[in-house]
Amino acid sequence: DAMVIQNPRYQVTQFGKPVTLSCSQTLNHNVMYWYQQKSSQAPKLLFHYYDKDFNNEADTPDNFQSRRPNTSFCFLDIRSPGLGDAAMYLCATSSFLWGASHITGNIQYFGAGTRLSVL
Amino acid sequence: GENVEQHPSTLSVQEGDSAVIKCTYSDSASNYFPWYKQELGKRPQLIIDIRSNVGEKKDQRIAVTLNKTAKHFSLHITETQPEDSAVYFCAAREGTGGFKTIFGAGTRLFVKA
Numbered sequence: 001d002a003m004v005i006q007n008p009r010y011q012v013t014q015f016g017k018p019v020t021l022s023c024s025q026t027l028n029h030n031v032m033y034w035y036q037q038k039s040s041q042a043p044k045l046l047f048h049y050y051d052k053d054f055n056n057e058a059d060t061p062d063n064f065q066s067r068r069p070n071t072s073f074c075f076l077d078i079r080s081p082g083l084g085d086a087a088m089y090l091c092a093t094s095s096f097l098w099g100a101s102h103i104t105g106n107i108q109y110f111g112a113g114t115r116l117s118v119l
Numbered sequence: 120g121e122n123v124e125q126h127p128s129t130l131s132v133q134e135g136d137s138a139v140i141k142c143t144y145s146d147s148a149s150n151y152f153p154w155y156k157q158e159l160g161k162r163p164q165l166i167i168d169i170r171s172n173v174g175e176k177k178d179q180r181i182a183v184t185l186n187k188t189a190k191h192f193s194l195h196i197t198e199t200q201p202e203d204s205a206v207y208f209c210a211a212r213e214g215t216g217g218f219k220t221i222f223g224a225g226t227r228l229f230v231k232a
Contacts, residue, residue, distance in 0.1 A: 031218050042208055042222035043163065050218055090162065096218055107153065108220060110162040 003027050006091050006111035013081050014119050021076040021114045023091030032074040033108065034066060035090040043090055049074060050096065081118045088113045121146040121213045125223030133231050138199050140226045142209035143191040151212040152192050153220070154183060158205045166207075167194070199230045 005024045013019040023032065031050050035043035046060045049068045063085070065077040078085055091111040122145040132138050144152075150171040155163035169176045169183045169192065176183050180199075185192040196203055209223040 033218075040206075040225070040227075042224050045219060045221075048218055055218075094218070107165060107168065110164075112162050115160075 004091055004093055004109050004111035006089075006114050008114060009112060010115050010117075012117045012119060013078075015082065016080045019078050019081055019116065021078075021089050021091075021116070023074045023076075023111055024072050025091075025093045025109075026072070027093055027095070027109060028071060029093035029095045029109070030071070031094045031096050032068060033092040033094075034064075034074070034076050035092065036085075037088045037090055037113070046076070078116075081116070083118050086116055086118045088115050121149055121211055121219070121221040123209060123211050123221050123223040125209050125226060127226060128224065129227045129229070131229040131231065132199050134199060134201060136199055138194075138196045138203070138228055138230075140194045140207055140209065140228075141191060142193070142211075142223050143189075144211040144221075145190065146211070146213060147187075147190060149211040149213060151220075152183070152185060153210050153212075154181075154194050155208045155210065155222075156205045157208065157225075163208060196228075199228075201230050201232050204228055204230045 003026050007022050033048040034046045037043045045057050047056045047066050063079050067075045090113045092108040094108045125142045153168040154166050156166045157163045167178050167181050167183050169185050180197045182195040206225045206227050208225050210220045213219045
């Protein structure tokens with residue numbers, strides 16, 4: 001059973017037209033991540049939430065925003081997609097326990113991804 | 120912050136041979152090192168991981184070694200099979216109590232039948 005679910009799997013949008021990608025999880029994990037992955041490259045972290053605390057990577061463009069209304073859901077909003085934003089967007093979750101991180105680690109569970117095309 | 124370097128970028132082996140992928144990291148406080156396998160168009164899948172209090176871990180044909188002093192870790196796949204062909208990413212979790220996992224650039228493994 002899928003534990004991290006991303007919708008849609010494929011998204012086509014027009015240049016400059018806002019788009020929202022969604023991620024939901026059934027694992028009750030307290031950390032959720034959004035990654036951008038372009039062809040033949042490593043996943044690049046855009047931002048993450050620890051509970052409701054939002055952490056933006058320094059090089060994440062302002063064009064990318066995120067919302068986490070509750071534990072289970074997280075959204076990626078691209079306000080004005082450009083051609084360079086065409087990529088696979090991966091959501092991931094992990095369970096982070098303060099003081100126990102050395103034991104439990106930070107295993108990330110990835111969703112299947114949303115492939116975004118910008119026309 | 121953490122920086123992870125991975126080599127080689129491409130690796131081609133004959134079926135049945137072993138494959139070794141090497142990574143180095145920069146943050147001596149990093150304490151968790153996962154390896155992911157990603158097939159074309161699919162999500163990264165965790166295949167093995169190692170924590171900093173362990174030097175080696177094995178799971179069937181896959182093993183990972185960690186040298187904390189030298190700050191490098193390696194993935195070893197023995198008796199390779201065509202279905203092992205994929206992109207493999209090493210990663211390191213920042214050891215400053217943060218949540219970030221930094222990925223290496225990836226190794227594309229081809230196993231020739």
